[in-house]
Amino acid sequence: MRPEKLNLLGFTLAELDSVCMDGTEQLIKLLHERSGSSTSKVRNDLSKTIDEDLIERLLITCQGDIKLRDRIKPYVHLLRTDPWGYPLVYPAGAFMVIGSSNRRETGTHYTPKSLTEAIVAETLTPLTYFGPVEGSACKEWTLKTPAELLDLKICDPAMGVWSLFSTGLSLVSRSSRRGLGSSRNQGKDYKCRWKRS
Template structure:
């Protein structure tokens, strides 16, 4: 839920992977990918699998897919018109999550992103059960809405307060 989310600022270009629901951190810095790529295809695939919690075959297949002109154009838009950046991100295009309009999620340095934060149990934040909420609302609002409860009158003598 929203209570488990927080906002963070990126310190460098960050990509949001099209990850499974089990992925805790579906973001990866482009520099990390560049470094892993230099270390070999196996390490690159391992990093992408770890962050996206996707299968090895999915990562392999998505890395092997060609990027068509439409996706390349959308990627260029996501990279704010920076062709060099687009070319660095392009090999990962099919692994990126897209926004509702189909643009890959590429965050420039300094962007704000919503990430997973502390667990509710760690922060002491809890949901209030409906039964408790209803009881609190009834006890709190009844004297505000009716004349009689605060005076200790029986329920049949209560009268709805009229606006002034």
């Protein structure tokens, strides 16, 4: 649905058809209650005439299924559209990507600190020490030089709130300081697990 105050991710076509059997007023009531849109706006959208261009775009959205297009057509002015003006209709089981200012509505979550640290440690330990790749025991690992550590290129593939990047940067920074403080770069204070300080 397209209302500005969207409180619901979507309606199923079966649900709309079922409520519509109870009458247009019941449909308007449902759409008003669950979308946050005014009853007059819902009523106006349901009664608008549908131009041929929109009907054609809806048919394309329905992948040429005329029966499906005809079932959706009464609700077409209630549907959101993509940037090219095609109505957004999702088949059963599809994932929907929508914009929202509320993180809970979009299913967004933060990566837990414990998971971020584990991912960064597994990824960067072989890059910061000589030994892990070779299969050496933890006691035999030697820290790479600060110059080698500072030459690492780190990319956060999630491109989110930088949790992986900042944790990785913190790990490399600590390793560099440790390397500067040790004449032979032995890294003896390493305990096989990175701990955030």
